[in-house]
Amino acid sequence: MYTHILLDLDNTLLDFDTSAELSLMQTFDEFLPKWSLDYLPIYQEINLLYWKKMEAGEIPKEKLRLVRFEAFLKEVQADPSKAQDMGQHYLQQLANKTLLYAQTTHVLQHIAPHFQLALVTNGFEEVQVPRLEKAQLLPYFDQVVISDVIGHYKPASQFFDHTFEVLGAPEKKGVLMVGDSLSSDIQGGNNYDLDTCWANFTKKKNESEHIPNYEIHSIGQLLEVLEME
Ligand SMILES: [Mg+2]
Structure with missing residues (x-):
């Protein structure tokens, strides 16, 4: 035994999935006035890709935090210079959930x-x-x-x-x-x-x-x- x-x-x-989705929507509200629900799977797919790279030791965590939002913002044709602040805001929301x-x-x-x-x-x-x-x-x-x-x-x-x-x-x-x-x-x-x-x-x-x-x-x-x- x-x-x-x-x-x-x-x-x-x-x-976690529900907490992450809520945190993400709060982050979109803050940074992307015209966001839509189809942004969620776009972000989730990008995040999963980079998270696996981090688990495999291919990228450090600081990089993950930035690049997942940079790649996402590019994908939805928004300003990628917001990535740093968005990433931080998202983690703050998440830490509360x-x-x-x-x-x-x-x-x-x-x-x-x-x-x-x-x-x-x-x-x-x-x-x-x-x-x-x-x-x-x-x-x-x-x-x-x-x-x-x-x-x-x-x-x-x-x-x-x-x-x-x-x-x-x-x-x-x-x-x-x-x-x-x-x-x-x-x-x-x-x-x-x-x-x-x-x-x-x-x-x-x-x-x-x-x-x-x-x-x-x-x-x-x-x-x-x-x-x-
Ligand atoms: Mg788990």
Whole structure:
């Protein structure tokens, strides 16, 4: 049975997609008087492209923050010199948003007494820390590992090396990695010889080569995986 659970934050415990969309719309309101809803998928596609580059170590985070808005503004034929301010405004909005899934707190309350919990997130420190505080999630975790702070992103093995070190080198077979991203969470866990649980709340088809041991469609189902109900 498991002794340690590694939990991703965004789109696993917090509804990041909704928070990001709200933050983006607030940012458009501020900077682009004539924006329309079809700007959202345009930005999201560009952002995903650059975010993957950052996770792969191809661009640093400072660059991501700027280039994703520059590329977006060019795409919608707006003034790209606004990119810096827009990027900053967006992150400020995001840092204020903590939409928990309905069952997140319930699940953490149930599992925290029985497992060592580590929060493992690819994100910016100045965004993730206030969100964790605001969502009142910190008390449940024995360790919090933020990629930005340690300089390595999931799925890199160095990210997991660091996590295992701060957890006191648990046995790998007792550790379960839970997250929504096939490329960072599931691939990272699989490569590190951990069991993995895919948080697939939007019921996507798995078209990747990364196969999880378990798949859940709500965070509440984690209790079934852990045989706690
Ligand atoms: Mg995630």
